[in-house]
Amino acid sequence: MSCQKSSHRGTVPPSLGTSDSLKNYLNITINHDIRVAIGEMASADENISEDFKMINRNDTVYIIRQFLESDHLDGKHLKVLSKHKTGITVKYNVGFHFMGDEKKSIYLPLNYVVTRKIGPDTVLPSFENIYKDPGFQKFIGLNEQKIYQQAYSTFISYYENIPENELKSCCPDDFENYTNIKKTDPNHLQSLDWEKHLLTVPDYKSMIIDIKDLTLSKNYVLVFNKEDEKP
DSSP: OHHHHHHHHTOOOOOOOOTTTTTTSEEEEOSSSOEEEEEOOOOSSSOHHHHEEEEEETTEEEEEESSTTSOOSTTSEEEEEOSSOEEEEEEEEEEEEEOSOSSSOEEOSOOEEEEEEEOSEEEOOOHHHHHTOHHHHHHHHHTHHHHHHHHHHHHHHHHTTSOHHHHHHHOHHHHHHHHHHHTSOGGGGGGSOTTTTTOEEEEEEEEEEEEEETTTTEEEEEEEEOSSOOO
16 A cells, blocks of 8 residues: 555656646646646736745645636636546625725624535536525525614724715715715614625635545645735
8 A cells, every 4th residue: 555655755746738728727736646727817007927926835825816806716617637536615604794894804803604525627606506506595594684783883883984075076876875875763774775784795704625536535725815914
């Protein structure tokens, strides 16, 4: 068995393809046994490798967007290249995104995890698909009041830090909406539309792709975080 394991460690995963065929893919080397490609992706800088920064820590690779305009991973084609047998699970940490700030990503402090088992050559579930998950829909129903309270608090906190004259001058529609929202009775927030009035939409905060090398009983993790937190 020791000879067999040694030969596994020396194998080279299949080629990810030609540079042209994967031009718009994000290419990630886990190790000499496993490689990953995710695409096709739109680039904010005409070069996918410039759109993301990779940080390797032990057996985890953090995928960090370098620009707010950089693409997301959901709905993209995932290719896991390995001569080893693998098992793959993708987890979406879902919640709600406040869209009012164009300079950074702000999410409500509310989380729900949706898990899917997928194959090594498949499309990562889009958020539209994840949003329809019965468990997440039930979570929304059970936490509707809390979602409204957090969305309202985030909305008010953001706009009250902008000088009134500045907001009125640059963004009259935002100023009018903010003025009306301030008048809303906190006990009747559910009369508001959280997207139209509170600028808050369902979204996923992060995606975790867990790749298990079944041949060597080893786990590797890819973490794509849409929040402004650093690993």
